[in-house]
Amino acid sequence: MIRFKCNGKAVxxxxxxxxxxxxxxxDGLGLTGTKEGCGRGECGACTxxxxxxxxxxxxxxxxxxxxxEITTIEGIASEDGALHPIQEAFLDKGAVxxxxxxxxxxxxxxxxxxxxxxxxxxxxxxxxxGNLCRCTGYGKIVEAVREAxxxxxxxxxxxxDA
Amino acid sequence: MRYxxxxxxxxxxxxxxxxxxxxxAGGTDAYVYMAEGFCHPETLIDISxxxxxxxxxxxTDDREEEVIRIGACTTIAEIAASQDLPTCLRQGAxxxxxxxxxxxxxxxxxxxxxxxxxxxxAPLLCLDARFVLRASGGTRVIACEDFFTGPKKTVLKPNExxxxxxxxxxxxGKASAFRMIGNRKGQAISQANxxxxxxxxxxxxxxxxxxxxxxxxxxxxxxxxEEFLTGKRVKExxxxxxxxxxxxxxxxxxxxxSSASYRQEVTVALVFDAxxxxxxxxxxxxxxxxx
Numbered sequence: 001m002i003r004f005k006c007n008g009k010a011v012x013x014x015x016x017x018x019x020x021x022x023x024x025x026x027d028g029l030g031l032t033g034t035k036e037g038c039g040r041g042e043c044g045a046c047t048x049x050x051x052x053x054x055x056x057x058x059x060x061x062x063x064x065x066x067x068x069e070i071t072t073i074e075g076i077a078s079e080d081g082a083l084h085p086i087q088e089a090f091l092d093k094g095a096v097x098x099x100x101x102x103x104x105x106x107x108x109x110x111x112x113x114x115x116x117x118x119x120x121x122x123x124x125x126x127x128x129x130g131n132l133c134r135c136t137g138y139g140k141i142v143e144a145v146r147e148a149x150x151x152x153x154x155x156x157x158x159x160x161d162a
Numbered sequence: 163m164r165y166x167x168x169x170x171x172x173x174x175x176x177x178x179x180x181x182x183x184x185x186x187a188g189g190t191d192a193y194v195y196m197a198e199g200f201c202h203p204e205t206l207i208d209i210s211x212x213x214x215x216x217x218x219x220x221x222t223d224d225r226e227e228e229v230i231r232i233g234a235c236t237t238i239a240e241i242a243a244s245q246d247l248p249t250c251l252r253q254g255a256x257x258x259x260x261x262x263x264x265x266x267x268x269x270x271x272x273x274x275x276x277x278x279x280x281x282x283x284a285p286l287l288c289l290d291a292r293f294v295l296r297a298s299g300g301t302r303v304i305a306c307e308d309f310f311t312g313p314k315k316t317v318l319k320p321n322e323x324x325x326x327x328x329x330x331x332x333x334x335g336k337a338s339a340f341r342m343i344g345n346r347k348g349q350a351i352s353q354a355n356x357x358x359x360x361x362x363x364x365x366x367x368x369x370x371x372x373x374x375x376x377x378x379x380x381x382x383x384x385x386x387x388e389e390f391l392t393g394k395r396v397k398e399x400x401x402x403x404x405x406x407x408x409x410x411x412x413x414x415x416x417x418x419x420s421s422a423s424y425r426q427e428v429t430v431a432l433v434f435d436a437x438x439x440x441x442x443x444x445x446x447x448x449x450x451x452x453x
Contacts, residue, residue, distance in 0.1 A: 018163050039197065040194050040197065041193075041194065041263055042349060050265070054261055054262045054265060055262050055266050056190070056263065056266070058193075059189060059193045059194070061165065061186075061193070061206075063167060063208060064208065064210065064211075111261075126261070127261060129260050129347065130261050130263065130348065130349060
């Protein structure tokens with residue numbers, strides 16, 4: 001039995017501690033937004049946040065997430081279905097083509113923007129260096145990250161004014 | 163396969179002694195080895211959540227000397243971000259894998275996997291690191307330069323694991339730098355890397371250490387080059403003078419990532435570049451843990 005927090009909710013499920021977290025999420029919890037590309041920690045399609053930090057869920061054994069908090073792509077939008085500003089910016093900037101890398105890209109972006117809403121180009125490239133995209137050429141993804149940072153900043157300004 | 167998560171180093175040592183299982187830290191390399199079928203451990207002993215194996219702090223070593231102690235399960239990301247460690251080690255950590263890998267992977271894992279291209283190995287070698295190895299009977303300490311015996315081979319016995327890495331407290335007073343070259347910027351494995359540490363005394367290089375990786379079965383100190391450079395001003399030396407002492411010291415091979423001749427060429431440039439960075443800084447570059 002493994003207990004952890006997933007997308008804000010306490011989870012308890014039967015899983016072998018040596019199972020991969022990506023399998024626990026997809027097969028155990030039905031959270032299929034997390035994608036498996038290489039299965040070797042090279043491509044980043046399986047990126048999730050572990051205590052707020054991006055990690056490869058294909059390299060992570062279930063025993064390691066006991067009592068910790070993970071966020072998957074399913075935990076990014078609001079419960080009412082409203083997209084997160086990062087997701088909106090990816091759509092608006094055309095940063096999604098086939099979409100397979102997108103969940104991982106969005107989560108790496110979230111980890112970056114949680115720390116810094118106005119990253120420099122180099123910081124964006126560094127933050128996304130563990131996420132491969134074979135469609136977009138990255139240009140539009142970088143634009144989307146910048147745009148998302150601005151929208152988040154605008155949002156927190158408005159909340160500050162209210 | 164059994165998965166065990168001991169809560170202390172003594173428990174881990176006892177479990178390792180009785181099970182002869184495989185020590186698991188961050189798991190980023192270990193998982194790939196298992197998935198590729200290179201190893202089939204019956205027991206995995208996950209030491210990554212043992213509190214005493216995490217963190218960077220000042221301590222006193224077995225010789226009663228002050229050291230900077232790094233827990234073996236401190237993540238590569240924590241090493242890269244620490245203001246309490248010499249520059250070359252932070253730069254080496256930043257060169258490892260991707261952000262995702264650095265958040266899981268540990269410095270102890272990078273050391274104990276003993277890949278010739280591990281990016282923290284040359285920095286540790288040029289900082290005179292010592293490794294504290296733990297077994298159920300107690301600990302022993304071994305110098306970094308005696309630890310690696312071949313590609314993915316170390317002096318670790320089946321019942322031992324790395325507990326701490328210790329750097330002389332004086333390493334924070336040195337200027338240091340790391341350079342690597344890979345196929346691309348992110349997620350790249352070193353085709354060659356180099357690390358230099360030194361103290362400038364009246365504009366002259368002293369207490370110099372030069373270490374290189376990915377150009378021999380184990381990370382190497384370049385003693386001849388150190389000797390040649392000691393006492394000289396940086397302005398007096400040129401890249402051409404480096405070539406002979408470096409090429410004499412290294413033994414690169416042709417492999418999937420690079421050719422031996424390319425490795426020779428770039429190693430000379432990497433060492434020169436790292437040296438130039440060191441010389442451009444005043445010594446005394448980090449605060450020292452807990453200072």
